[in-house]
Amino acid sequence: MSELFVKVCGITTVEQLRWAIELGYDAIGLMRVPHSNRLIDVETARELVKHADGRIKTFAVGLTLEHVKPLQDVVDTVQLYEPAQVDSLALASATPPESTDGLDYWFYDPSHGTGTRTEVPDWVHDVKAPFILAGGLNPENVAEVIAAYQPDGVDVSSGVESRPGQKDYHLMKGFIEAVRGTQQQ
Numbered sequence: 001m002s003e004l005f006v007k008v009c010g011i012t013t014v015e016q017l018r019w020a021i022e023l024g025y026d027a028i029g030l031m032r033v034p035h036s037n038r039l040i041d042v043e044t045a046r047e048l049v050k051h052a053d054g055r056i057k058t059f060a061v062g063l064t065l066e067h068v069k070p071l072q073d074v075v076d077t078v079q080l081y082e083p084a085q086v087d088s089l090a091l092a093s094a095t096p097p098e099s100t101d102g103l104d105y106w107f108y109d110p111s112h113g114t115g116t117r118t119e120v121p122d123w124v125h126d127v128k129a130p131f132i133l134a135g136g137l138n139p140e141n142v143a144e145v146i147a148a149y150q151p152d153g154v155d156v157s158s159g160v161e162s163r164p165g166q167k168d169y170h171l172m173k174g175f176i177e178a179v180r181g182t183q184q185q
Contacts, residue, residue, distance in 0.1 A: 004146065005105075005132060005153025006179050008160060008172060009061060010038030014051050016167045023176045027057035029079065029157070032067040037165035038157065042070040049074045059090060077104060092134065100129040107155060109134035117141070120149045139174035146182045154179060 008020050009029030020028050030045040031038040040048075049058050049071070060068035060075040065084040072078055072086060079090035083097065091097050094110035106129035110118050117136020124131055133151040138159030146154065160175050162168040 004151070004179055004183060005130065006176060007057075007059065007132070007153065007155040008167070008175075009059070009134075009155055009157040010036070010161075010165070011048060011167065012038055012040050012044070012165065014048065017048055017051055017056070019167070019169050019172055021052075021056050023173055024180070025056060025172075025176060026153070027059055027077070028052065029059045029061045029155070030071065030075070032060055032062040032071065034067070045071050046074055079105075079107065090132070091129075096123060096127055097129070100127060103129040105130050105132050105153070107132045107134050108151075109155070117145075124149070124151075137175075139171060139178050142175060143178045143182050146179065 005026050007027040007029055008025050010031050011017050011028040030040060030048060052058050058075040059077045059079045060071035061079045062068040063081045068078050077088040077090050078086045079092055081092050088104045089102055090105035090107055091103055092107035092109045106127050108124050130152040132153040132155050133149060134155035137154055137156045156175055160167055160171040
């Protein structure tokens with residue numbers, strides 16, 4: 001990847017989807033993890049995919065394939081915390097995957113979607129899949145984190161929220177500007 005891949009996870013409304021497209025995000029995540037503040041039902045997720053209409057990549061995010069199975073046929077990528085046989089897989093974990101066969105992306109996310117930031121181990125660069133960094137990122141720290149760890153992309157959720165589950169346009173804008181600013185240097 002030449003330009004950093006930037007995903008905003010936990011999109012819940014058409015308005016938030018439009019912001020992501022307008023601001024130049026590469027992908028959105030549609031949360032199907034039970035008990036998440038960003039959990040959306042299948043019907044809403046399908047409506048958001050329809051509105052995305054190929055203008056932005058769509059990820060169905062779940063802990064297991066069972067969580068995202070109803071969306072598997074309509075999203076671009078399935079993001080899970082366990083390996084699965086799907087057409088386009090993004091695996092998220094805090095440990096190296098046993099295999100990268102079939103992986104389109106590998107998300108280093110020790111927070112499991114909690115937004116907690118931790119140090120990134122050196123071995124992440126040994127994983128032979130595009131390395132996307134997630135967990136605890138926000139407009140204030142993302143440039144420093146990119147400089148320190150050189151990921152192929154970043155994924156944000158709670159770092160661009162005004163309150164749990166509610167995306168904030170200005171925070172989303174600040175985040176993408178900080179990321180893209182690292183590429184101008």
